[in-house]
Amino acid sequence: MYAVASIPFTDLGQVKKLIIKSAAAGADFVELRLDYWTRKETPPFLEMIELARNYGLDVIVTVRDPEEGGVWSPPWRGEAYEMASEAGAVCDVEVKKFKELPCDRAILSVHYFRKPPREGEVRKLSQRALEAGAWAFKVATVVTDFPSYFLLFSESVHPRTAFMPMGEGTEALRLASALLGSFLNYGSVGEATAPGQVSVRQLTKALSALGGRGD
Template sequence: MMGLQVKKLRIGEGVPKICVPVTGVSREEILEQSGSIARSGPDLVEWRCDYYRDILKEGCCLRMLELLSDVFKEIPILFTFRSSMEGGNCEISPEAYETLNLAAADQGIADLIDVEVYRDGLDAKGLIKKIHQRRGKVVASNHHFDTTPSVEDMTKLMKGMENMDGDILKLAVMPQEPKDVLNLLLATSQVSAGTVRPVVTMSMGNLGTLSRISGGTFGSAITFASVGEPSAPGQISLDDIRMIFSLLHK
């Protein structure tokens, strides 16, 4: 696995990078959260814009990205609209989803753009190509909030992301038993050993917490942590992740 350069950050090399989501629902809440997160100094941040109640109002998305850029400066920003079908906070049509992501790519502030590559009705490969034409970088993602697919199926899902030309391959699953967590880590190890692209995986919920801590050992390049309220089940606080990483990655 080779690294991906995003601003001054090299994703996929060395210690896994720590990403903190921004989940405010209003302009004021987003900026308040962002200030606290910026002061905590994560490696990168994810703006979960599906939480923003004005996200689909004309001009609001791009204006908020401008404000976030002023707050985070050299900290890379991952732009994510997580649809309700994959655990997000609101729904959006495939057409509006593509329009929103291309507008973010055209603006050029978002350093990474999340694309749900297996979304029904979306030409994900075409969207990724359009984002790349705008010099954007893509996190190709897929989320399973009810189950953990087989090792073979998880491997196929991530290889499919690679075939669609995602710059980072991200898979999140929900375990039903401890073996599911081991299966995710095995799939992570297999895929990361056979690709030059950074792989990001997580097993969610309390049962999957181990994957957020030790995923880097198996090839996962990013872990998601919280400052304040978590945005996904099983997220650990930024301070706790840093403490654990200081022991695991001396």
């Protein structure tokens, strides 16, 4: 189980500060949310990958589709994933839309902002991710209570499944995800990138208490 610091990629100076802050908070990964870069030119993120690695952090590169919570659909999305792949980073793409895995280590993800998935949907999508050879499968969903969340969690057939409950008042469920064995656990070091997101420091404390850092 790993702690991931999700960083909106806006201003280079701010991104640098948040990478350093993520390392100090005990994160294992930083997620660079490139869809926050609203310029037409490709963001200069390779130097940020190098910086993160200098601080002992692995890197996830995400250009989130607007239909699943992204800021916008940039013209350089494909190019950014190619660059991330060549740099050896993890790439996060939507399981419902991918045609081929963009990186050797790819996360196939799905997001439910209005209501939880139908029964059996997580099982179906996780099976697709597993058969595609995805490094991990991620589900972010609105959820109201622990029993329903546990049922959704137990549907996944991928051995590396990350679950993120979303919505107001789900902070405790976020921390409980680690207890259930969520492979990746996302937190913020500044601006939250998802509703209900807790801080990375809270996550690392929870994971350390469980003695569950790593695969």
